Amino acid sequence: MWSGSKPKCEVAGCPIPNPPEHGRHTVNHSHIPINDTLEFICDLEYTPGDSMPLKCGNNLQWSAPQPVCISKGSLNAFLTLTYVIGVFLIVSVAVNILLFIKIKRSKGIPENNHGVNKNVEGDLSIEKKVLSPLENDNTER
Numbered sequence: 001m002w003s004g005s006k007p008k009c010e011v012a013g014c015p016i017p018n019p020p021e022h023g024r025h026t027v028n029h030s031h032i033p034i035n036d037t038l039e040f041i042c043d044l045e046y047t048p049g050d051s052m053p054l055k056c057g058n059n060l061q062w063s064a065p066q067p068v069c070i071s072k073g074s075l076n077a078f079l080t081l082t083y084v085i086g087v088f089l090i091v092s093v094a095v096n097i098l099l100f101i102k103i104k105r106s107k108g109i110p111e112n113n114h115g116v117n118k119n120v121e122g123d124l125s126i127e128k129k130v131l132s133p134l135e136n137d138n139t140e141r
Contacts, residue, residue, distance in 0.1 A: 014038075014056035022046045023069040032056045042069035 013031040016038065023042040032038050037053040051064035 012060070014060050014062055017054075017062065017066055020049075020067045020069045022071075023048075023067070034058055034060070038062075040067050040069075045072050046070060047072055 010031070013033040013036070015031055016025060016027065016029065019025050020040060020042070023040050023046065026039045026041060034056050035058075037055045039053045040048060042048050046069035049068040049070055052067045054067060055063040057063060
């Protein structure tokens with residue numbers, strides 16, 4: 001006859017870790033079976049870190065260290081800083097391109113007016129090039 005207390009069966013698995021600060025886990029068990037996952041939920045103003053969810057491995061160890069909940073305020077500050085730096089870079093590139101174009105235009109590149117000039121009164125006149133006898137190969141000597 002059996003003289004001890006009743007035997008009881010327990011699930012082989014990983015013990016449930018403490019929930020992260022500003023978060024909670026989603027189960028009411030004491031262990032999670034092998035190859036199952038444990039989900040955590042963070043409070044409203046927090047977001048889960050990279051280690052969630054946790055998976056119980058064959059060696060009865062969790063797949064990652066204790067999960068964390070990160071304040072959305074610090075995440076928002078980082079995203080705002082990244083946004084400001086990005087806008088600054090875009091504006092500085094655009095200004096440099098405009099300055100480059102302005103410098104290129106102001107270097108005295110002559111406009112091709114196809115021999116048509118405006119005189120002081122604004123009348124158009126056609127330039128006629130008069131060749132000197134030395135410039136003209138067809139002139140008789």
